[in-house]
Amino acid sequence: xxxxxxxxxxxxxxxxxxxxxxxxxxxxxxxxxxxxxxxxxxxxxxxxxxxxxxxxxxxxxxxxxxxxxxxxxxxxxxxxxxxxxxxxxxxxxxxxxxxxxxxxxxxxxxxxxxxxxxxxxxxxxxxxxxxxxxxxxxxxxxxxxxxxxxxxxxxxxxxxxxxxxxxxxxxxxxxxxxxxxxxxxxxxxxxxxxxxxxxxxxxxxxxxxxxxxxxxxxxxxxxxxxxxxxxxxxxxxxxxxxxxxxx
Amino acid sequence: xxxxxxxxxxxxxxxxxxxxxxxxxxxxxxxxxxxxxxxxxxxxxxxxxxxxxxxxxxxxxxxxxxxxxxxxxxxxxxxxxxxxxxxxxxxxxxxxxxxxxxxxxxxxxxxxxxxxxxxxxxxxxxxxxxxxxxxxxxxxxxxxxxxxxxxxxxxxxxxx
Numbered sequence: 583x584x585x586x587x588x589x590x591x592x593x594x595x596x597x598x599x600x601x602x603x604x605x606x607x608x609x610x611x612x613x614x615x616x617x618x619x620x621x622x623x624x625x626x627x628x629x630x631x632x633x634x635x636x637x638x639x640x641x642x643x644x645x646x647x648x649x650x651x652x653x654x655x656x657x658x659x660x661x662x663x664x665x666x667x668x669x670x671x672x673x674x675x676x677x678x679x680x681x682x683x684x685x686x687x688x689x690x691x692x693x694x695x696x697x698x699x700x701x702x703x704x705x706x707x708x709x710x711x712x713x714x715x716x717x718x719x720x721x722x723x724x725x726x727x728x729x730x731x732x733x734x735x736x737x738x739x740x741x742x743x744x745x746x747x748x749x750x751x752x753x754x755x756x757x758x759x760x761x762x763x764x765x766x767x768x769x770x771x772x773x774x775x776x777x778x779x780x781x782x783x784x785x786x787x788x789x790x791x792x793x794x795x796x797x798x799x800x801x802x803x804x805x806x807x808x809x810x811x812x813x814x815x816x817x818x819x820x821x822x823x824x825x826x827x828x829x
Numbered sequence: 830x831x832x833x834x835x836x837x838x839x840x841x842x843x844x845x846x847x848x849x850x851x852x853x854x855x856x857x858x859x860x861x862x863x864x865x866x867x868x869x870x871x872x873x874x875x876x877x878x879x880x881x882x883x884x885x886x887x888x889x890x891x892x893x894x895x896x897x898x899x900x901x902x903x904x905x906x907x908x909x910x911x912x913x914x915x916x917x918x919x920x921x922x923x924x925x926x927x928x929x930x931x932x933x934x935x936x937x938x939x940x941x942x943x944x945x946x947x948x949x950x951x952x953x954x955x956x957x958x959x960x961x962x963x964x965x966x967x968x969x970x971x972x973x974x975x976x977x978x979x980x981x982x983x984x985x986x987x988x989x
Contacts, residue, residue, distance in 0.1 A: 586896055586898075588896070636873070636961070637876065637961020638886055638939070638957075638958060638960070639873070639876055639886045639939070640873055640891070642886060725960035725961075
């Protein structure tokens with residue numbers, strides 16, 4: 583017996599929450615996400631990241647929830663969701679619980695869901711003023727390939743233009759998507775100069791724990807982390823700086 | 830336990846008995862006899878089995894037959910209007926965008942879906958739209974040329 587969950591209203595809808603965040607049903611396809619203009623204005627980086635998943639055919643079926651629960655360290659939508667501090671709502675036989683996305687992946691292909699549980703929604707916080715979030719990845723082929731390294735960055739600027747808040751989550755360089763907390767700490771309270779962003783990106787590269795395999799060497803992945811993180815930080819600071827975006 | 834699936838394929842109501850493990854691809858090919866949809870890799874990488882569900886391209890091998898309940902599906906058999914080929918089909922012939930032909934049904938449906946949403950695509954948009962359709966014969970250039978020509982043809986037709 584197979585039960586199709588894609589006809590349950592809350593699984594398939596994208597709604598604004600009362601706090602001006604978003605509740606995205608776990609069965610909403612990447613294709614449907616891309617069609618939501620308001621969501622794309624708040625979190626363009628999330629849509630962009632999700633649209634890196636598979637082909638357009640796959641995106642008609644792929645979901646943020648699936649990308650997360652698949653448990654791949656290379657999941658393209660996950661680093662950015664972690665960096666913007668998204669949460670997920672989980673329903674089970676013992677009721678519902680909310681968890682930070684960060685606590686969900688536990689190992690390659692494994693997430694912290696029990697067999698009687700189901701992910702029902704991804705919850706995005708309201709986008710803060712003067713903030714931005716972007717994910718960049720590198721693939722040997724341009725299309726239909728898996729990231730050999732990726733970096734999802736979220737930045738909020740303070741009143742004086744300093745970095746008030748920063749989160750960096752790395753893809754494909756650890757068994758699970760990895761927060762680069764030392765790099766984040768280096769940024770807080772500082773003015774976002776090119777030198778500072780490059781230094782933080784270098785620190786992030788040092789925090790990465792990549793492996794060498796047929797797709798890339800550990801050294802190459804670490805170098806990519808530095809480049810991708812610096813570019814993502816640059817992009818976020820620029821975007822957050824131009825009024826970036828009042829919700 | 831087999832169940833009955835009712836859906837609309839190429840504008841016609843269809844009904845079939847399916848196993849819960851059957852894919853939409855098996856439903857189309859084995860139950861409904863629509864063998865224009867090809868089975869390549871069977872795991873969503875090659876795009877040979879691309880069909881449209883509610884206008885969206887999907888790999889029929891990644892959709893369970895049971896999920897087709899109530900769905901509107903377009904296969905390669907539903908693209909031409911009788912004997913009049915769709916502009917994408919005509920352009921693929923004219924520009925030599927097909928050789929062995931195995932990937933062609935999927936390419937046609939990816940292109941039809943693209944042009945429905947983006948009537949004047951750039952070359953980059955065309956390449957992105959068929960990135961999930963693997964062709965081992967043509968090298969893609971002629972396919973891209975053909976889709977661009979079909980877009981121009983359809984635009985000209987729409988202006989008349």
